[in-house]
Amino acid sequence: MRILILGGSTEASVLARTLAGDPRFLPILSLAGRTAAPVLPPVAVRIGGFGGVAGLAEWLRAERIAAVVNATHPFAARISDNAVAAAGITATPLLRVLRPAWTPTAGDAWQEVPDMAAAARALGPVPRRVLLTVGRQDLAPFAAAPQHFYLVRSVDPPPAETLPPRAQVIAARGPFAEAAERTLLRDHAIGVLVTKNAGGSATRGKLDAARAGGVKVVMVARPPPAAGATVADTAGAMEWLDHLHGAWRGV
Template identity: 50%
Template sequence: MPPIAQPLCCGPHWKGTMVRNILILGGITEAYALASALVDCPGVRVISSLAGRTGTPRLPAGEVRIGGFGGPEGLAGYLAAQKIAAVVDCTHPFASRMGWNAAAGCAVAGVPLLRLERPAWRRQDGDLWDEVDDWQQAVAVVANHSRRVLLAVGRQELAPFATLERPWFLIRSVEPPDPMPPFPQAEILLARGPFTLADEHALLTGQRIDTIVCKNSGGPTDAKLTAARALGIRVVIRNRPRRPETATAATVTEALYWLGYQRGV
């Protein structure tokens, strides 16, 4: 991905004297930190957009809108109507449709776009990783190698695993799956991270887990990977989907620099 660009000083809806409207496409923790930092900047109106998948979302600082835009065209219309000067795409690394929509919508509206994305986790010495590009590949791995699996893939992506008679799955999810796919052998563990290393160690040993299935989300919530490494547990980890080429920042500080509110990074 291209590195962060020059600090941004202009855009079709930014003339340098008026209030500057910045749209954050929310999804990851850094979106909250960016919104909090921007509300304190003089002359900035910050609007965060949430997809609205969870019933009681945590709300960021500043203004919030909830729900889809209606594809790239809908987003382009929103950017023009709200006179948005810049967009920061802070959606989850696996929310790639929104990423492509953001690139297309911003191109149509002529609005600069920054992607704020935490680096992916990298395999370390001692890791027993199977990297897969889709869930069918993950299903094949666990069908052949696993007896007791911690499934941490999100409640909307469980269905491919429910086709298996074995292994047994411990499905960890923030909210209950709805509908719950018809797993022959599974239990649900409702829990919201971040989890400590001690939590993960206790869960993996207590439940005699031999395989974890997860996404390469990146970021600080990697305790399960550290615990798996120490315990010699297999990790079936899904690689990130491709996203459009855009200016990219890895941290909130870099994003503030791109927006012109932070000196040097």
């Protein structure tokens, strides 16, 4: 079975590796091409956009894809909606792998906001020292709050013109352990952490470190999830693929 995995997440890479070792499946991993040097699993990989819904539908037909697993990041809303539409047009089974969102625990000081502009406003008028871990595509709203110092962490360094005026960049790829996150917060005298509600364990250490260090967290809520069948992890995706393969073999 030829399986398209929409990737750019840990789950997508794990699933690709798992399917690569399973003779029933032929996985093709698709990446948007945002990261300069992605860590690639040993499967067929394609990189770059499909050209909207029509392009994706055409690609699914041309490549005789039997099923799509959308394992993109929880904030990748456009490709997720496109996948729903293209799967509908081509009658291709589609599954969303969506890890659970983080929820605050006792001692957490979170302010939840609906979007990045609200996150920038939530920092307030008084200058703060901010750790910004929202990815390099989402920095623009913070230019409207230039009174703060920003420590910007992203996989690839953002272009200089997209940075707020008082910014320092750390280019680093997770996972990030809590102990190292505590050190980072302390060494840079960080007072506020701004993050997307990505969920998962790879980057959760910063939240535990913030709680321990009394650092306020501005938590950007997820976009609404795309429609359709959804599982929380790669184990759920494997179960879905097992069933699908059984039905597919019987055709």
